[in-house]
Amino acid sequence: MSTDAPASGPELTAFTSRLDFGIDDFQRRACQSLEEGRGVLVCAPTGAGKTIVGEFAVHLALAEGGKCFYTTPIKALSNQKYHDLVEVHGGENVGLLTGDNSINSSAPVVVMTTEVLRNMIYADSAALVGLSHVVMDEVHFLADRFRGAVWEEVILGLDQSVRVVSLSATVSNAEEFGDWITTVRGDTAVIVDEHRPVPLHQHMLVGNRMFELFDRRGRGTEKGKRQVNSELSRYIKHRMLSPDAVGGYEDRLSRERRRRGNRTGGVNRPRMIANLEAEGLLPAIDFIFSRAGCEGALAQCLRSDLHLLEPDEVAKVDAVVDAHLAELAPGDSDVLGVDDWRWALRRGFAAHHAGMLPTFRQAVEELFSLGLIKVVFATETLALGINMPARSVVLERLVKYNGESHVDLTPGEYTQLTGRAGRRGIDVEGHAVVIWTPEVQPERVAGLAGARTFPLRSSFAPEYNMAMNLIDRLGVDGSRALLRQSFAQFQTDRSVVGQARQLDNADRTLRKLNNEIDAAAGRSGIDPERFTEYVGLREDIRRKERAQKFVRRVDGAHAIAEDLSALTRGQVISVETGRHKGLAVVLESAWKGADPKPLVLSEDGWVGRVGTDDFVNPPVVLGGIRISKNADTRSRHARREITAALQKSGIERPRGKVKKKAAEPDYELDELRRRLRTHPMHKASGLDELYRMSERRARVQREVAALEKAVHERTSQLETDFDAVVGVLVELDYLEDDGAGSLRVTPTGAVLRRIYSESDLLVAECIRAGVWNGLSPSDLAAVVSSVLFVSRRESYGAGVDSMPGNPAMRDALTGTIQVWEATNRVQDRHGVVQTREPDTGFCAAVSAWASGRSLREALGAAGSQGNLLSPGDFVRWNRQVIDLLEQIRLGVDPADPLAGAAKRAVAGVRRGVVASELS
Structure with missing residues (x-):
């Protein structure tokens, strides 16, 4: 919804004058707030134009003679934004920093990943x-569970004079997030806009038929939600009942897919694309939540006769592809599959996922933006801000892999993905299409599409590098104070508001009761303090008795469990409770567990398992009878024979009533009881009302204590985690007493401050232990990769002899494993989560590459270890190795030979296809 209202400030007027479109109201309000000197938080749907506000921040910084950093979560988005800003402001005014790429870093405008800015803050960079x-x-x-803490570290660490422009997808707790930013950064305008500039229509594709998801007449349910299209529901019901009568081909595929356990293999993509084309819904992005799925879809289309481009368009595709492949080594074309990739592009379809070379992904993005690709099969990474809008978005599944398990899409993720549909200024409307399968019913899709609750939750948690840098800058007390300012703590504090209110009410009730008891005691001529003392004694005794009873019950259960576990076949015991009391013979020993239950045959012929609940005291073996090893105790005949043998054995049950084992004397409890009996109030009479009031007061006191504990536990978790991390760092001498009652970073700790890896502590410990000293550059690159790489299969665990490489590399890997084990023992003592085990699965590949071997040989080396890497994965892991090697080089003393080895290792890895991807 654009507006013709005049911009309020001269810079906004100057900025809008160069645009060839009018800005929307939410964009204008956000930009006005920026020009007024305020920070802004903008929450709006994907494709609504939030980046206009970021671009105005760049304009404003340049106009004021200041500097602007533009941060993004991924390098691909940083690269894209860099090129966009260069077009507007020129290459001399714009730089790029992404960890492995540096262009014009001293420019007044620098685009970077958020981690780079975090590292600059910790290093107190002159930039x-x-x-x-x-x-x-x-x-x-910042909600990302792996990297989200970085965003909070930046927001908290930036100088207060810096104006922060936060651009977010639509979240339902925008005001809460904005309140937090205002709290930690000062005056911040919260601008929320839920209007999509291009309306989004929801569909389901069932076989060859396209249906509107919702009732087109706009009818709602009794709860106000939009109603599922009744025609769609009827058609699916008929299809489910008569799979061979309606669209039998797809249903047979669906049944075969379920039979094979392949949840993505049953979609006929060429037919689906034909349906989309017939409906006028191309270009489209088909989200498939796996790389293999994307490549499989692409292969399926290549096997078909599908051609989506005209001859003149094919020529344009070739020109773009040639430009992107210019720096590729000729010998790498075959191993990279260039011919098949190009052939798919020339027919108008492509894949887009992290396993592809960045050069390939960039070419796909450019071709799609030019309208030269009609269908892209993509993983969800494409939804992360990359500018690739389409007329329609297709979802084949509503389940994705989150790195650990397959989980259902959330409403927020569904909205983020489908938000790509509808090109502003091109399409009148966008379309979200969900492929129907028996597992994907309309009601489930409607629940995702109709949800409006996408809360933003903090993932902030103290880690080693963070703790070291915070303590170095702020000290321990200052670090704790900063933790209390985190969004995680802010949300926790707000979440306990209800409990805090209950606690406040209970406190008031308690004070009122105390006053009433004092007044009533005074009227009865009783000293209120003596009465309270007496009541306190009664409460102490009651608590002691409850605790004693609990301990006795637990101890008794443990003793019974131990004796039940020890019973063996043929032993005779006495069951004292339940319907089958009496003698019983053990047929099978107990299974292992907290409540072991042996299988027994009772003297009345009952067969079953008995556990701790069937005994008051531990079972006593009264004797035994012989049961043949060959006896089939499951047969009635054998059981009758065993019962007869039991009755003839002469073994008798213990006589008399079963008594519980006497408890050990509790001298403290005896003393409390003595003090109660001798207390002056013990024999006082006429105090029933006072006792009832004191009972109520005791209940309220217990409620207060429980609420205080709950609030404390929830509000102190961050500091508890921080203290545990600090405990590890102190024990390992990364932190030491500064002589003034606080802690300071040791020279060893200075290295850890510069290591930003997930395994930062392990890296620092390996450097300190010297296990990486003396390695050749290629061996160093290989060993360093072990603390980064994550195999899709377990690649270490068969012992040192199975490790890859020469003796020096194997010795270094063995040392790394030993350091990892020692470090984890320290972490265990402090209750800190263990560091992930080193993984040798990339060692052979990076060693071969750093030694100058060909791409084919390096990929083959990875395959020999059972890790079939895609070219994109190969480049990505090499990038991470380069990044960590640079951290090591900059973290150690420049005169340390390790620094020189790291520098040479970087040079060895940064070549060929890896170097071209970093240019």
Whole structure:
């Protein structure tokens, strides 16, 4: 919804004058707030134009003579934004920093990944001088459980003079997030816009038929939600009842897919694309939540006769592809599958996922933006801000793999993915199409499409590098104070508001009861303090008795369980409770567990398992009878024979009533009881009302104590985790007493401050232990990869002899494993989560590559270890190795031979296809 209202400030007027479109109201309000000197949080749907606000921040910084950093969550988005800003402001004014790429880093405008800015803050980089604006694109990424803490570290660590522009997808708790930013950064305008500039229509594709998901007449349910299209529901019901009568081909595929356990293999993509084309819904993005699924879909289309481009368009595709392949080594074309990739592009379809070379992905993005690709099969990474809108978005599944398990899509994820549908200024409307399968029913899709609750939750948690840098900058007390300012703590504090209110009410009730008891005691001529003392004694005794009873019950259960576990076949015991009391012979020993239950045959012929609940005291073996090893105790005949043998054995049950084992004397409890009997109030009479009031007071006191404990546990978790991390760092001498009652970073700790890996502590410990000293550059690159790489299968665990490489590399890997084990023992003592085990699965590949071997040989080396890497994965892992090697080089003393080895290792890895991807 654009507006003709005049911009309020001269810079906004200047900015809008160069645009060839009018800005929307939410964009204008956000930009006005920025020009007024305020920070802004903008929450709006995908494709609504949030980046206009970020671009105005760049304009404003340049106009004021300041600097602007534009941060993004992924390198691909940083690269894209860099090129966009260069087109507007020129290459001399715009730089790029992505960890492995540096272009014009001293420019007044620098695009970077959020981690780079976090590292600059911790290093107190000179580049921060003069910084006036920071744009945090996709700031909702702070909910990411792996990397989200970085966003909070930046927001908390930036100088207060910096104006922060936070751009977020639509979240339902935008006001809460905005309140937090205002709390920690000062005046911040919260601009929320839920209007999609291009309306989105929801569909389901059932076989060859396309249906509207919702009732087109706009009818709702009794709860106000839109009603599922009744025609769609009827058609699916008929299809389910008569699979061979209606669209039998797809249903047979669906049944075969379920039979094979392949949940994505049953979609006929060429037919689906034909349906989309017939409905006028191309270009489309088909989200398939696996790389293999994307490649399989692409192969399916290549086997068909599908051609979506005209001859003149094919020529344009060739020109773009040739430009992107210019730096590729000729010998790498075959191993990279260039011919098949190009052939698919020339027919108008492509894949897009992290396993592809970045060069290939960039070519796909450019071709799609030019309208030269009609269908892209993509993983969800494409939804992360990359500018690739389409007329329609297709979802084949509503389940994705989150790195650990397959989980259902959330409403927020569904909205983020389908938000790509509808090109502003091109399409009148966008379309979301969900492929029907028996597992994907309309009601489930409607629940996702109709949800409006997408809360943003913090993933902030203290880690080693964070703790070291915070303590170095702020000290321990200052670090704790900063933790209390985190969004995680802010949300926790708000979540216990209800409990805090209950606690406040209970406190008031308690004070009132105390006053009433004092008054009533005074009227009865009783000293209120003596009465309270007496009541306290009664409460102490009651608590002691309850605790004693609990301990006795637990101890008794443990003793019974131990004796039940020890019973063997043929032993005779006495069951004292239940319907089958009496003698019983053991047929099978107990299974292992907290409540072991042997199988017994009772003297009345009952067969079953008995456990701790069937005994008051531990079972006593009264004797035994012989049961033949060959006896089939499951047959009635054998059981009758065993019962007869039991009755003839002469073994008798213990006589008399079963008594519980006497408890050990509790001298403290005896003393409390003595003090109660001798107390002056013990024989006082006429105090029934006072006792009832005191009972109520005791209940309220217990409620207060429980609420205080709950609130404390929830509000102190961050500091508890921080203290545990600090405990590890102190024990390992990364932190030491500064002589003034606080802690300071040791020289060893200075290395850890510069290591930003997930396994930061392990890396620092390996450096300190010297296990990586003396390695050749290629061996160093290989060993360093072991603390980064994550195999799709377990690649270590068969012992040192199975490790890859020469003796020096194997010795270093063995040392790394030993350091990892020792470090985890320290972490265990402090209750800190263990560091992930080193993984040798990439060692052979990176060693071969760093030694100058060909891409084919390096990929083959990975395959020999059972890790079939895609070219994109190969480049990605090499990038991470380069990044960590650079951290090691900069973290150790420049004169340390390890620094030189790391520098040479970087040079060895940064070549060929890896170097071209970093240019």
